[in-house]
Amino acid sequence: MSKTVKLRKGFDINLAGKAENKISDSLRSRTYALKPTDFIGMQRPKALVAVGDNVKAGTPLLLDKQNEQVNYASPVSGEVVDVKRGEKRKLLEIVILADNEVEYESFNKYSVSDLAKLERDELKAQMLKAGVWPNIITRPFGVVADANDTPKSIFISAFDSSPLAPDYNVIFKGEDHAFQAGVSVLKKLTDGLVHVNVNGNDEVNPAFLNAEGTQVNKIIGKHPAGNVGVQIHHIDPIAKGDVVWTASPYGVIQIGKLFLEGKYDAAKIIALTGSEVSEPQYYKTYSGADVKTFTEGNLKSDHVRYVSGNVLTGESIGEGGHLGFYANQFTILPEGDYFDMFGWILPRFNKLSFHKAFGLFSFLNSTKKEYVLDTNTNGEPRAFVQSGAFEKVVPMDILPVHLLKAILAEDYDDMEALGIYEVIEEDFALCEFIDVSKHNVQSILREGLNLLQYS
Amino acid sequence: MKFIRDIVEKAKVPFEKGGKLERFYYLFESVDTFLFVPNETTKIKGVQVRDAVDLKRFMMTVIIALLPALVFGTYNIGYQYYHAIGQEPASSWDMWWIGIQRVVPIIIVSYVFGLFIAEFAFSVVRKHPINEGYLVTGILIPLVMPPTIPLWQVALASVFAVVFAKEAFGGTGMNVLNVALVARAFLYFAYPTNISGDVWVYLGGHQTVDGFSGATPLALAAQTLESGQSVVQSFAAHGSYSLSNLFYGLIPGSIGETSVLMSLIGALILIATGVGSWKVIVSVFGGAYAMGLLLNLIGANQYMLMPAEYHLVLGGLAFGAVFMATDPVTASQTETGKWIYGFLIGVLTVIIRVLNPAYPEGIMLAILLMNVFAPLIDYYVVAANKKRRLKRATV
Structure with missing residues (x-):
């Protein structure tokens, strides 16, 4: 039975630099990378290749020694040119210099009718082997799923409400067939339902609306309405002991293609966004592409931050960085490393604020106004004072401040009781944005999750 | 602006790690962040942009909300003064002047002792930044005092409130009791004669005119219990x-409360x-x-x-x-x-x-x-x- 969820809480950050509805496939990155740091909870990544090795798309590049059955595969074919390591030889990045034509490792290929006959274990084995498994994320904790679990349901958020997010109608256009195949595979992995949650206020890609064997729910509201965690909370909430899996539409399509075409297809349409991009638009490329290919000669200024992902949950990757595994957008922002004289009291019209405190006039602007925000923190860390604000941007029956305090106090029982299993970083990202006292809310939350996961 | 920034940067050197005045770093920080919003940027991971609000602006909003009460209270001191001594002021400026003479010293004492002595001392000893909480407390304390309050009592109460109501509990954000009210309650129980009875009208040494009663409405209301009058x-x-x-x-009443x-x-x-x-x-x-x-x-x-x-x-x-x-x-x-x-x-x-x-x-x-x-x-x-x-x- 399909549900409609209306959310009243939340906040849309309307930034300048939306991707124009135009897909270019003329630019090809030279290098692509796979970063173990993208996979939260990967404790002991081990490189399976060395510099100079030749790999195909789908060749395993690394695995987690804690969970060796999951392969993490190369997005393209080519030569391994760098295995970057950090302190204590921590594996940071495996860089592939791509061939002109992508060659694929071959995996078993099925027709739609054969696919329906496959057993759960056969499906899992192929997914684990071919590198599509990391698309499946488990809740609680938001880490790559344990293949031995059987989730009570699987959730797919079919829209992204975060700032400058790519339009799923553009980047997943015409993928109906693969999406359907992916959904059929996922359906076999759970005893419960596969939920596809679509934006109730917008046109929806028919691939999502017509997916067979799913429950399609409508979600209406501001960001974080598109966050899968918020959707789970309202549709089939997680209690202690429950396991729910989530996957992005991209992941579902990739899984579908693996079974239909017998290859690990890491082709991806990404959005190049942000106020500093001269011509923000979509590009056809592969997972892990380097950012420079798209930004060279396409920036308005040179003192910028390169972000893989969106401005709320993304990661600064630097000029030579590569797209994160789960990201499908780059955001290029002006750096904010300047001093602002009396900036804490002067009136502001152009700096966005959720609050209406004295002199912050952004609430007077039209909701359509697009802001150019830089990376300045706009203030220094202070004691936690304000109450009642975080609650306004977390559209769940969760008390964010109390949960965060329980984490800081390392009170395991309280963390559980206050619902830590229902949230991951992205669900509290707006709290971090609006925080008057400039706390690092997302990293505090992850500390709490780590405490519970590894205790 | 660049010029002022350069001066601040130069002044900063002895306060930095290893410098001579290292232990006073947070004093410097409070002045520095008052002049300039720092050039700090968001971390590598997490939110890449942040809201324009900060604690300073948040607190300043409260101060601005307090200004009407403060301005009116200042005028009212003068108004009550002339009313009580039965004289007509030459102009309304006279009333303002009486009020300003009372209010400004109380505010200065409250900030000097609460902020510059108590809070600064704790920030040096405890090595925590000076939070903006006292910006508000420092103005709330004068507003809940009677206009006749002796300045030394304001000083004592401010220090007591900051030390025992706030810093003893861990500083801004941790206190259980409202700091300004603790200051008032402290005086109320320690020096009751200066904060109850006929203290609500500033007389400046003059005698009241015949028939004047400086009793507050609350006191009058309480008296009806004995008199039986409505x-x-x-x-x-x-x-x-x-x-x-x-x-x-x-x-008549406390400076800001009437x-x-x-x-x-x-x-x-x-x-x-x-x-x-x-x-x-x-x-x-x-x-x-x-x-x-x-x-x-x-x-x-x-x-x-x-x-x-x-x-x-x-x-x-x-x-x-x-x-x-x-x-x-x-x-x-x-x-x-x-x-x-x-x-x-x-x-x-x-x-x-x-x-x-x-x-x-x-x-x-x-x-x-x-x-x-x-x-x-x-x-x-x-x-x-x-x-x-x-x-x-x-x-």
Whole structure:
């Protein structure tokens, strides 16, 4: 039975630099990378290749020694040119210099009718082997799923409400067939339902609306309405002991293609966004592409931050960085490393604020106004004072401040009781944005999750 | 701007790690961040942009909301002065001048002793940044003092409040009790003669004119318990305590508390900016009114029979509801809790006023008491949230 969820809480950050509805496939990155740091909870990544090795798309590049059955595969074919390591030889990045034509490792290929006959274990084995498994994320904790679990349901958020997010109608256009195949595979992995949650206020890609064997729910509201965690909370909430899996539409399509075409297809349409991009638009490329290919000669200024992902949950990757595994957008922002004289009291019209405190006039602007925000923190860390604000941007029956305090106090029982299993970083990202006292809310939350996961 | 920044950068050197004045780093930091929002940028991972608000601006909003009460209070000191000594001022400027002479030194003493001595000392010893909380407290303390308060008492109370009500609990954000009210309660119990009785009108050494009574409306109301006269009549006999006068506030009282109108203007600013919780403000008034009505029904004495709306304009109820009860640190932290917290403050204020006339001003004690109970209210609100979640659990 399909549900409609209306959310009243939340906040849309309307930034300048939306991707124009135009897909270019003329630019090809030279290098692509796979970063173990993208996979939260990967404790002991081990490189399976060395510099100079030749790999195909789908060749395993690394695995987690804690969970060796999951392969993490190369997005393209080519030569391994760098295995970057950090302190204590921590594996940071495996860089592939791509061939002109992508060659694929071959995996078993099925027709739609054969696919329906496959057993759960056969499906899992192929997914684990071919590198599509990391698309499946488990809740609680938001880490790559344990293949031995059987989730009570699987959730797919079919829209992204975060700032400058790519339009799923553009980047997943015409993928109906693969999406359907992916959904059929996922359906076999759970005893419960596969939920596809679509934006109730917008046109929806028919691939999502017509997916067979799913429950399609409508979600209406501001960001974080598109966050899968918020959707789970309202549709089939997680209690202690429950396991729910989530996957992005991209992941579902990739899984579908693996079974239909017998290859690990890491082709991806990404959005190049942000106020500093001269011509923000979509590009056809592969997972892990380097950012420079798209930004060279396409920036308005040179003192910028390169972000893989969106401005709320993304990661600064630097000029030579590569797209994160789960990201499908780059955001290029002006750096904010300047001093602002009396900036804490002067009136502001152009700096966005959720609050209406004295002199912050952004609430007077039209909701359509697009802001150019830089990376300045706009203030220094202070004691936690304000109450009642975080609650306004977390559209769940969760008390964010109390949960965060329980984490800081390392009170395991309280963390559980206050619902830590229902949230991951992205669900509290707006709290971090609006925080008057400039706390690092997302990293505090992850500390709490780590405490519970590894205790 | 660059020029000033260069000077600051140069001055910063001895305060940095390894420098001679390293231990005073947070003193420097507070001046530096006052002049410039720092060039700090967001971390590699997490939010890449942040809201334009910061704690300084948040606190400044409260100060701006306090300004009407402060300005009016300053004028009122002069007004009451000339009224009491039975002279006509040459111009309204004279009234302002009397007020300014009283108010400015009190504010200076409050900031110097509370902020520059107590807070700075703790920031050096404890090595924590100087939070902006005292910006507000430093102005709240003068506003709840009578205009005749000796300056040394302001100094003592400010230091006592900062040290024992705030820093002893861990500093800004950690205190259980409202700091400004602790300052007042401290004086109230330590030096009662200077903060009760005939202290509400500044006379500057002059004699009052014949027939002048500086008794506050609350004191008059309490006296009706013995005289048996109706409160409204006794207000009328006094002359200047009509309902509208009580609302506008040209009456004797603490510097900032007399005018309900000015407090309501402040409330509008706090509510419009979202800095103060409207739930708390509304529920304090609601609680006081409801309790007033209930006492009307009981009606055992004249004070109980006083029309309930008088409770809303008497004493510091409005000021306390708007500026003290809404203190986000000491109030209830949950949204449901805020309703209960505010309502009980209103109820308790009226109970203390009417049933215990030894303490004519009930709001101060009511807020302090509810500050103590706020965590308990929150405890039950949070427990209800946990319970809802537990119901779903299968293990």
